[in-house]
Amino acid sequence: xxxxxxxxxxxxxxxxxxxxxxxxxxxxxxxxxxxxxxxxxxxxxxxxxxxxxxxxxxxxxxxxxxxxxxxxxxxxxxxxxxxxxxxxxxxxxxxxxxxxxxxxxxxxxxxxxxxxxxxxxxxxxxxxxxxxxxxxxxxxxxxxxxxxxxxxxxxxxxxxxxxxxxxxxxxxxxxx
Amino acid sequence: xxxxxxxxxxxxxxxxxxxxxxxxxxxxxxxxxxxxxxxxxxxxxxxxxxxxxxxxxxxxxxxxxxxxxxxxxxxxxxxxxxxxxxxxxxxxxxxxxxxxxxxxxxxxxxxxxxxxxxxxxxxxxxxxxxxxxxxxxxxxxxxxxxxxxxxxxxxxxxxxxxxxxxxxxxxxxxxxxxxx
Numbered sequence: 001x002x003x004x005x006x007x008x009x010x011x012x013x014x015x016x017x018x019x020x021x022x023x024x025x026x027x028x029x030x031x032x033x034x035x036x037x038x039x040x041x042x043x044x045x046x047x048x049x050x051x052x053x054x055x056x057x058x059x060x061x062x063x064x065x066x067x068x069x070x071x072x073x074x075x076x077x078x079x080x081x082x083x084x085x086x087x088x089x090x091x092x093x094x095x096x097x098x099x100x101x102x103x104x105x106x107x108x109x110x111x112x113x114x115x116x117x118x119x120x121x122x123x124x125x126x127x128x129x130x131x132x133x134x135x136x137x138x139x140x141x142x143x144x145x146x147x148x149x150x151x152x153x154x155x156x157x158x159x160x161x162x163x164x165x166x167x168x169x170x171x172x173x174x175x176x
Numbered sequence: 177x178x179x180x181x182x183x184x185x186x187x188x189x190x191x192x193x194x195x196x197x198x199x200x201x202x203x204x205x206x207x208x209x210x211x212x213x214x215x216x217x218x219x220x221x222x223x224x225x226x227x228x229x230x231x232x233x234x235x236x237x238x239x240x241x242x243x244x245x246x247x248x249x250x251x252x253x254x255x256x257x258x259x260x261x262x263x264x265x266x267x268x269x270x271x272x273x274x275x276x277x278x279x280x281x282x283x284x285x286x287x288x289x290x291x292x293x294x295x296x297x298x299x300x301x302x303x304x305x306x307x308x309x310x311x312x313x314x315x316x317x318x319x320x321x322x323x324x325x326x327x328x329x330x331x332x333x334x335x336x337x338x339x340x341x342x343x344x345x346x347x348x349x350x351x352x353x354x355x356x
Binding site for chain 1: 208209211212213214215281306307311312313314316317
């Protein structure tokens with residue numbers, strides 16, 4: 001009976017543990033939290049699109065660097081004042097540059113970044129098209145040749161050559 | 177004709193490889209921590225802060241108008257600042273331009289103790305306890321140094337310690353140009 005109870009307890013624990021990573025709210029550390037849960041969610045979703053400058057591969061939402069904590073507070077206050085996402089982003093870009101944005105804006109210096117992969121894909125498609133076209137032309141030419149061979153008569157020189165080759169082969173055969 | 181076509185198909189991947197290698201090689205010499213400041217050639221953000229040394233005394237950004245000056249963000253908890261500090265003390269002796277310290281997210285006691293211990297190159301330090309002015313200046317990794325002209329426009333920003341070489345090669349020529 002005891003072992004059964006223990007097994008059930010372990011199973012429940014494991015089930016609970018497996019649930020934790022799926023629930024975002026419990027996975028987050030209990031950090032500074034604003035008074036208004038809606039504003040807090042809004043701030044976090046916006047912060048998830050912004051880069052922490054102290055630890056550059058984390059978002060402002062993920063990072064616990066002091067600057068990230070300060071900037072979350074800043075965003076929280078700006079949103080509470082009724083600023084839009086775009087205004088908050090502009091506020092941060094004015095201070096830290098485009099680098100804070102995880103989604104790079106479409107500008108002259110980001111053209112290659114935005115369209116480079118498309119250009120490479122288009123180049124590949126063109127190369128593939130040309131290669132296939134060339135191959136098809138070669139295959140058709142071969143087919144035409146084969147058809148000409150099966151229907152048309154051999155030229156005099158060719159039939160002479162074929163004859164001599166056949167004779168040569170027959171001669172060899174008789175020797176063995 | 178056939179031979180040149182043959183060579184091209186084999187050379188093309190090599191050329192692509194060389195081009196990619198070129199980009200990657202350049203990337204080796206870029207420092208991802210050095211983010212170009214959007215403040216360059218823009219008016220320096222305003223501040224209105226208490227002085228570190230004299231509580232209650234307010235220092236305003238506009239007090240510095242008419243001078244070429246330097247704003248140096250530092251903190252007693254910042255290790256790289258310790259490396260930079262003797263360079264600034266030495267530079268301040270030449271009295272080329274005034275240096276204002278931005279004491280970033282520090283405590284008064286720790287900040288004062290640091291200045292007493294290592295020397296004070298600053299005409300004054302402003303006390304940015306909450307780091308709000310630091311945010312306005314886009315400070316993300318102390319030490320950071322701004323060179324600001326007579327009209328209050330940011331002309332140069334250094335992220336990381338100021339070195340004697342940087343002073344010699346970049347900052348001093350720039351000061352001469354801005355002072356002219």
